[in-house]
Amino acid sequence: MPLNAPLVALSTASVYPESAEVGFLLAAELGYDGVELMVWTDPISQDIDAVQRLSARFAVPVLAVHAPCLVVTQRVWSPDPLLRMTRSAEAASVLGASAVVIHPPFRWQRAYALSFSDAVDEAVQRYQVALAVENMFPVRRGSLRACPYQPSEDPTDVGHRYYTLDLSHTATAGVDALALLDRMGDGLAHLHLTDGSGSNLDEHLVPGRGNQPCAQVCERLVRDGFDGVVTVEVSTRRARTRRDRAALLAEALLFARLHLQPRAPELPDQAPSTSAPPGRRP
DSSP states (O other): OOSSOOEEEEEGGGGTTSOHHHHHHHHHHHTOSEEEEEOSSSHHHHOHHHHHHHHHHHTOOEEEEEOSOSGGGTTSSOSOHHHHHHHHHHHHHHHTOSEEEEOOOBTTOHHHHHHHHHHHHHHHHHHOSEEEEEOOOOEEETTEEEOOBSSOSOGGGTOOSOEEEEHHHHHHHTOOHHHHHHHHGGGEEEEEEOBOOSOSSOOOBOTTSSSSOHHHHHHHHHHTTOOSEEEEOOOOTTOSSHHHHHHHHHHHHHHHHHHTOOOOOOOOOOOOOOSOOTTOOO
């Protein structure tokens, strides 16, 4: 039974459309253990020196880095996905993060797909960080279903050393999250704690607001001695004010703390005493 709960990070993507700086600010104000830096179109997120300054300013460590592998970040740092992967691993090493979240290759990235597994292993060895390949989801339109990833949206179909489990993506893909957790096994290095209702959209709901087994996943991680990072990655883009955004992120953190709390070990049953109570004779 582990003595400590896993660290809980706030994804800087969770404050979109505000900047990474606001991610550090709210992580500090709400009591998160650190942040997961989403490297994307926000210029601050691409400037590792600026990120280091924010980390020092708010006394909030960077616990993980999310590589720029979204459709909208295909030219962040470089149009070469291998270079983006390498720079992400290097950034994690510089920032002291333990993991890099990375997506499987898109189908049109044929050369990248062929070298992906070897490149991931090489970066792990070179930078001594976990490159954790994330489960994704197909594109669905009515009865049509298409997978944009090579060879599939499920990284366990290939097999990697490290994985990220995302509970919004399991909802959108219609995948059993607990079964996927089992398939990832000891390779699970990172969790995106979020939720979804099973719609065609990648909703990234506050955990507990969808239909995913968020509590069960957290409790199993604690039971199994998980020593990775749990990142709250939720959408707050509809929040009207920063106070509303902070309220959502506080709710998500409370959920994480509650269900990641280690339980006290059970004491063995004791045989009933045959001696008389104090002050009495048999």
